[in-house]
Amino acid sequence: MIKFITIISTFLVFAFGSANADPKKVGFIYIGPPGDHGWTYMHDVGRQYMESQLGDSITSTYIENVPENADAVRAIRKLADSGHDLIFTTSFNYMDQTHEVAKDFPDIKFEHATGYIQADNVATYSARFYEGRMIEGHIAGHMSKTGTIGYIASFPIPEVVRGINAFYLAAAKINPDIKMKIIWVFTWYDPGKEADAANTLINQGADIIVQHTDTYAPCQAAQKAGVYAFGQASNQEAFCPDAHLTSIEDIWGPYYAERAKAVVDGTWSSGDTWDGMDKGMVVMSPYNTKLMPTDLIQEAVNMEVGIKDGTLHPFTGPIYNQAGELVVPEGEVAPDGMLLGMNFYVQGIDGEVPQ
Amino acid sequence: MSVDLILGILQIVLIATTPLVFAGIGELVTEKSGVLNLGVEGMMLVGAVTAFVTLVITGSYFFAFFISLLSGVVMSGLFAFLVLFLMSNQIATGLALTIFGIGLSSMLGKEYIGTPINGLSPWFFVIFSFVIVFLVSYFFYKTKMGLILRAVGESHNSAHALGYSVIKIRFLSILFGGSMCALAGSYISICYAPMWQEGMTAGRGWIALALVVFATWKPERVLIGAYIFGGVTILQMNLQALGLRFPGQFFSMAPYLATIVVLVLISSNRLRIKLSAPASLTLPFYKGR
Amino acid sequence: MSNFLPTIVSRSQSSNIMNFFVPIIAIVLTLITGSIIFLLLGFDPLYALYTFFISPISSSYGISELLVKATPLALIAIGLAFCFKNNIYNIGAEGQLTMGAIFGGGIGILFHDTNTFWLLPLMIIAGAIGGALWGLIPALLKTKFNTNEILTSLMLVYVALFILDFLVVGPWKDPHGFSFPKSRAFSDSGRMPLLFDGLRVHFGLIITLFLIFISWFVFSKTMLGFQLKVSGFSPKAARYAGFNQTTLIFLAFGICGAFAGIAGLSEVSGPIGLLYRDISPNYGFTAIIVAFLGRLHPLGIIFASLIIALTYLGAEDAQLFLQIPSAVGFIFQGLVLFYLLGAELLINYKLSFKRT
Secondary structure, three states: OHHHHHHHHHHHHHHHHHOOOOOEEEEEEOOOOOOOOOHHHHHHHHHHHHHHHHHHHEEEEEEOOOOOOHHHHHHHHHHHHOOOOEEEEOOHHHHHHHHHHHHHOOOOEEEEEOOOOOEOOEEEEEEOHHHHHHHHHHHHHHHOOOOEEEEEEOOOOHHHHHHHHHHHHHHHHHOOOOEEEEEEOOOOOOHHHHHHHHHHHHHOOOOEEEEOOOOOHHHHHHHHHOOEEEEEEOOOHHHOOOOEEEEEEEOOHHHHHHHHHHHHHOOOOOOEEEEOHHHOOEEEOOOOOOOOOHHHHHHHHHHHHHHHHOOOOOOEOOEEEOOOOEEEOOOOEOOHHHHHOOOOOEOOOOOOOOO | OOHHHHHHHHHHHHHHHHHHHHHHHHHHHHHHOOOOOOOHHHHHHHHHHHHHHHHHHHOOHHHHHHHHHHHHHHHHHHHHHHHHHOOOOHHHHHHHHHHHHHHHHHHHHHHHOOOOOOOOOOHHHHHHHHHHHHHHHHHHHHOHHHHHHHHHHHOHHHHHHOOOOHHHHHHHHHHHHHHHHHHHHHHHHHHHOOOOOOOOOOOHHHHHHHHHHHOOOOHHHHHHHHHHHHHHHHHHHHHHHOOOOOOHHHHHHHHHHHHHHHHHHHHOOHHHHHHHOOOOOOOOOOOOO | OOOOOOEEEEOOOOOHHHHHHHHHHHHHHHHHHHHHHHHHOOOOHHHHHHHHHHHHHOOHHHHHHHHHHHHHHHHHHHHHHHHHHOOOOOOOHHHHHHHHHHHHHHHHHHOOOOOOOOHHHHHHHHHHHHHHHHHHHHHHHHHHHOOOHHHHHHHHHHHHHHHHHHHHHOOOOOOOOOOOOEEEEOOHHHOOOEOOOOOOOEOHHHHHHHHHHHHHHHHHHOHHHHHHHHHHHOHHHHHHOOOOHHHHHHHHHHHHHHHHHHHHHHHHHHHHOEEEOOOOOOHHHHHHHHHHHOOOOHHHHHHHHHHHHHHHHHHHHHHHHHOOOHHHHHHHHHHHHHHHHHHOHHHHEEEEOOOO
């Protein structure tokens, strides 16, 4: 049976993709709707950028709202079965499903976002969002008058914990007494609950709201309360112009275009990509000139330059954990392995990562 | 703890709990007439999206809420037609209504996600939610119509024998429930978190359903139940922000466990439950029986 | 009142002819409405309907997927029938499913490096026990404290989901998984055997068919089935006949929970192979619709589970091949259900044009 599928798929690849004149088909699996103005929206912006760059040499399709369970296998396989040459699965929990399908379609290339397992035809890619958190932390250190930061966290996964630590380390450099108040809401997506969390934090004295959830409800709440906020995933300035300092934007377009081009040229190879500001995968939204002093904006821009040329790293030692143990020695930077599995707070943050 | 802090927490609780009160009181009236409508979440979503879209198009808050209430009437009218005239199973039809509402709201709102609007102050609706609970309570226990409605929910055959139109009364109760759910939805998309996002009610419809049973079908207790639920949720956020150490999942679980515990305490008195639960709940009525 | 409007009269017996025709009428109406919607949205209605109903099952893989999707729905729905026949409104099957996955999956994680023949049977038993225990909580509360089971069973869904969340984020996290919220993979002997090479349909289907057959036997041939029916129809009569309502409640919840637990376990040991946060696309809730759509009858439930599963697959194909948004899939699914539910009227009642 596997053989049979392989023959069929080879046939499909032959029928739809082998002749050079035929456009290559690129498929996307989305966890949410492309209009969510958060995670999925930015992947769709990337998809459209890819189309605009590669023109007639590719076509693209997507399946939206694919749950992260057994259903995902079918959705991915449908893309594979219908002659797609390159398939992007854009959420961490599609990992096993992507590999399950990829096994049966050795000639189709797969790209799994935020995963850590590769195969001959499965590459992984992610962005170093924590670089942006460092700049946010620096800005917050300067801008916070109460010295209290309100941080809305989704789920205790390394990605989120890394962001909290990067933010705090940068903020504490400016203001060593700065306090982090963290609320775990255990959802990526619940505008009401996100607003509640923001209001609770503001009520407890936070004058800067940081979010690692998907909607712009926290930024709106900050605007209403007259405090500052950082946005998430896309530029949220339109929704909270008087609160929004900057956002960390996920820019997938150039990567998608590069990988699709590699498939068109026949040069695609598997690998693990973890790019940051240097490659333009993480971009800061325009800093709010109404709210931020000019020299602070200049500092933030300088930091971007430093991060891009490698002279500045958010996790530069000495870094201690909450028990006071030295985890990154002076003069060194945290290795990627530690960052990938980060599940502890650094010294100075109260509370503990929910386990 | 300062007074300001406590007042602040109170404000957040009031704002967060109001949609639960609206949806809960609407469903309570529906159930009191003997009909269980599990489509609350679907009606809330459609209410939320119609209000938002109308506001974007017309710029009028009045029209936004008006059209939203109308959408609640249409959605619940569809449900009423199925369960009252075609006598379909209420539980399955309600669940189907939710599925339908999820789809319809996503489709209607597709072009409007991420459109910025000016949110409306929630305080009028917060006060109105208390008023409406009081009005429903007054209606049930002080007016003849309220008595009839309860009689229909208690025993539709007796009510019919007394010459009351069971179908008409149930129809109106369902429509009231639907419009309240739509109001809850429009409050969420216009006041609480002013935006439209697919599925933005995030399960509040199910909580509202639970509240009605929790309240043992008594209007004022919907208020109490909603505030316990909303209060526990906000309280755990405050404890987290104060840096208390605990596994977050267990605190997120707390409102649900608390509901069960309180329910056990309330309902262990059999007589009290018997007096308030509508005996004909989910039973279809037809004259030829 | 107008004399010319038809009145609805209860049939003394549900109509067998109508039993057969109703689904067909409903489907025809759905096709007509569907065509109108697709036409309005600017799609070729015939092609759209083909994409929705035929193309998903036009290959052996498609049929296998239909069965993969229908299996948990049918298994949970037949369990729910034990409750609903007795007018016990257990709407918390999703939680019982989750508990089954936790218990059975827990065994799978414990023996993740063991390959023996007894692992899968042990996991299935553990899954059944987990689901049954979770189902027995509302039963206990109902019988001991008179607590309404609709609410408690629903609340316990959320509690079960949070427990699963806690486990995969904390103690059961894969030690080699970079702290991501998922468990280790089960060993090969902890997986449901596949029925055909290269297709995902698995041994869970056989278990489901077996349990549906047993349920049919219980419903139609045993004293228990008779008791469930009588006490559902008239609790008073049941009391006179000396049936113990408390025992019936425990039995119904226990059986339903066990079935849902097995469904949850077959989902994680079948297509998934490990535990993580989001194991079920609301199978426990959708199965409630399946149960009523199938009129609590084993054969009806099998058909209903296939129809509902098909609407899910169709919505995916419509997205892929026609770029119809997934929302339209939901709307369409809602319509199919409305028609099927509404058309049931014709089975149990008839229209009478006689003057009253």
